Amino acid sequence: MTDDRLRMTPGPTEVPTAVRERMSEPTPNPDVEPEFFAFYRDLTDELGAIYGDDDVVILGGEGILGLEAAIASLVEPGDRVLCIANGLYGEGFADFVEMYGGEAVVCATSWREPLDLERIESELETDSFDVATMVHCETPTGVLNDIEPVLERLEAHDVVTVVDAVSSLGGVPVPTDRIDVCLGASQKCFSAPPGLTVCSVSDRAWERIESVETESLYTDLEPWRDAADGEWFPYTHLSSNLYGLEAAIDLLLDEGLESVYARHEEAATRCRARAAELGLALYPAESVASPTVTALEVPGRAQHLQETLADEHDIVLATGLGDLAEDVLRIGHMGHNARIDRVERTMDALEAALG
Ligand SMILES: Cc1ncc(COP(=O)(O)O)c(C=O)c1O
Structure with missing residues (x-):
C-alpha cells in the first residue's frame, strides 16, 4: 500500500521502512527461547549509547505507562514529591503521586516560560523531598526545559529524580547521567510504532524501588531489574515491537x-x-x-x-x-x-x- x-x-512519528520490515519478521517465543533474552539484553545495551551507564528497562505499554510505573515504584504513602512543572505533563505527575499515596508539592510556572529556578531553590530550602519529577519536553506546548541546573540543585539536596523525556530522548541531548529514572517512548524521536516505554534506572533508584513496600502489579519496575539475566520476563514481551525498536535505534546510531x-x-x-x-x-x-x-x-x-x-x-x-x-x-x-x-x-x- x-x-x-x-x-x-x-x-x-513516521515509521521508516526498515523498522516496518523488521517488525514483520518471524519472532521467537519471548518467554521460552533463550535467544530472545540475549536479544533483549543487546537492545538495552544499545540503548546505553543514548542513556549512558544506568540500567535500561523496556516495558510493554506506551509512554504514559512509564510515568505511572516510575511513581508507583518510587513513591509510597507519606513520601514527599516535588512536582516541577510548566505544562500539562509536569502538572499531571502530581495526580500519579497522589494516586499512590504520596504528598505532591507542585512548583508550577507559566506554560510559556522556563522553569523557575528561584522558586525551586526556595522549595528545596524550606521543605524536604524524597523524589522530584519534571518534564524535559512539554509536547503539548512545544517547550524544552533546561533541566540541568534543576538537576544540579536536586543533587545537592539528595532528591531522587524522575524526568519525562518522552518527546526529547533520541532527538535532543538529555543529561541522563544526572537523572535517576529517565523516561522515553518508542513512537516519538525513535520513530518506532507506539507500544513501548523505555526507561533508565540508576542504582540509587533501584535501592529506593526495592525499599518501597507498596505493591503494584503491571506498573512495578522491580521485577524487571534482572529479568533478562534470569531468562524470565514478568509478562510476555512485545516481541515485534522490540524488533522494530531495535531497527529504529540502529538507524539512529548509524546516522x-x-x-x-x-x-x-x-x-x-x-x-x-x-x-x-x-x-x-x-x-x-x-x-x-x-x-x-x-x-x-x-x-x-x-x-x-x-x-x-x-x-x-x-x-x-x-x-x-x-x-x-x-x-x-x-x-x-x-x-x-x-x-x-x-x-x-x-x-x-x-x-x-x-x-
Ligand atoms: C511529554 C509526554 N509525556 C508522556 C506522554 C504519554 O505518552 P503516550 O502517549 O505514549 O502514552 C506524552 C505523549 O504525547 C508526552 O508528550
Missing part, C-alpha cells in the same frame, strides 16, 4: 547521535523561520522552543487549519490540548520527520491554507 500522507505530528540532534535543530529553526514569515507567533517563549515540536498561536483557527491541511494537502498536524485545542497548532519535526524538505512541504501547505 502506498501512503503519501505526511504525518507531522509530535508523535507518533550518529550528533548528526541526529543537528537535524532536529535545523528542522526546528526552519519551521520557526517559516512561521515568522507567515506572521505566526510561537506559543512558548522563543528561548524555550523545542527542537522536536513547534507550537504556533492560531487563535480560533487550529481545528480548521488541521482539517484543511489533512483534506487538501494530505498532511496531518496536531492541535493544542484541552483549553488550547482551538488556539494552538502543533507541528512535530521529530524522529524521521525532522527533515527540512518535510518542514518545507508542511509550511507551504500551511501558507496556502492561511492564504
